[in-house]
Amino acid sequence: IIAGDTAYGSWRDGGLTLLDVKDRAQPKLISHRHRSPPFGGGTHTALPLPDRDLLVVLDEAVLDNQEDGEKLIWLFDIREPSNPVSISTFPQPDETDYVAKGAHFGPHNLHENRPGSFVSSTLIFATYQNAGVRAYDISTPYRPVETGALVPAAPEKMMDTRPNRPQVIQSCDVFVDAQGIIYSTDYNGGMSVIEYLG
Template sequence: MRLLAHHPLDGFGNVGEGMALQLTRDRRRVLWLAHESAPKNVTAVDVSNPKKPSVIVQTTLPHDKMRSNSLDLVGDLLVVAYQTREPGMTPAGFEIFDVADPARPKSVTVFDASGPASRGVHHLWWVDGEYVHMAAGAADFTPRNPKDDQCYRIVDVRQPSRPREVGRWWLPGTRDGDTEPPPPRHPTIDTGYRAHNTNVYPRRPDRAYVGYIDGGAVILDIADKAHPRLLGRWDYHPPFPGFCHTVVPFFERNLLVVSDESVREAAKDWPKLVWLVDARREDKLVPISTCPLPPVAKFAGRGGRFGAHNLHENRPGGFLSEDVVVGTFFNGGVRAFDVRDPFRPREIAAFVPPAPRKSPARAIQLNDVLIDERSILYTVDRIVGGLYILDFRV
């Protein structure tokens, strides 16, 4: 990996886990970024020349007790998540924007996911132009435990001005009123039973691949979107410390790539790993290896978090590979692994930039990664560092 450019995003370099590329009608390439925290909502960056990125627009959130954190884009429509700091606040849900002119986003509508026990939408996925798949609360969803406040929701946006929910799923026993008993809490680090990434690919529109935090990796049959059905669940918490974040299917190889998220500084929740899981039987998921990381002692004291987080997710239209896994590891930077032998992944490239100026973490905290069809890699810092653009030809 070779650094092509770095942009601090005009002093607002705190980027969340929402990155999407737009090809505009005038042939520009625009990277949309969601911010990890207020005051900014989204930033659009012209990356047509990856060596000379430039900010097109930055928008501001309605108030400072909310964040966007996640977004997705199809064509000229941008969907942005809204999550509030506390339950019961608004706006909480998602907003759809027309970004045909990236410099002037125009609101189309807001989907309301607020409620007494809801903080809105934490993460969303939208790649087919039809259904938004999201980790969200709802006005009529009351968790037994406040940490379990995000279920998996499916929203039909084929009429963008009139989004409507068509289905939802939650881990049985986590909702107030469920007949099933509540699942046991994690004995050491209880981060909750709730949905995080909710990936659905055009190749298998009848499957949802969900990271369910302390509930593990989940595969759902969503052929009937009104009634999602559990097919398989790999529950590895405990003995591991929890927070299953992302599940990426490698369809040709019957594998899942599963990432945890490190959520405590100084690696106090170690190990947080990227796993390869045999998925030949959806009802019998078997872990077979992990991607090798440098010794935890080398990074734990550098500042901020160290461990797995987001993955390059093989989104339609971008860089597609079932031989290489790429992920972000906070102060461990962005790392790439050759997984052609799924039992023995090996690291083939890494990029760890120096600590951004004025970062309270005193270290880089790379948060998300996206690779386009040109093998240009985009990665972002979650605190102040902004955008890093690399040549990913390895």
């Protein structure tokens, strides 16, 4: 995602990069952060919140039962782009044992504050695969708080035809429209349309 003249790159197991793209033909590395090891890697989405000098960074779970390690959503202070500092992590869903539930447990994607959609630098929406869709308040950046969650029902029919796949949801992508209606897709369960009530 690009904000101003900075591109925020998610390079999977290569970590997070901030690039100066003032000259779009000659990007220049500003900084690089790599958290794997000890964490599981898989940096998938970097969402800049330029009005607050914050960056939300999500690491994607891609294997069943956390076989690829624990994946987190991180909050970075980017006041000094050459030295992004992790200041907190978002709370993980813990109302049930999602690792034992089967399939992928962990973050997958963020609502990206695209033009014409819901835009907020304090309310963040994320998908958590078998743990559904999550909303977080980051008004206090050192202590993100979960403010809402919806775990859709298990799919009636599996689109994933691999043998012995668990029949559980896998909330993958999320988009929030300008009216605040949440659309989340699941490659087995289709699309969920959700109203956030706080």
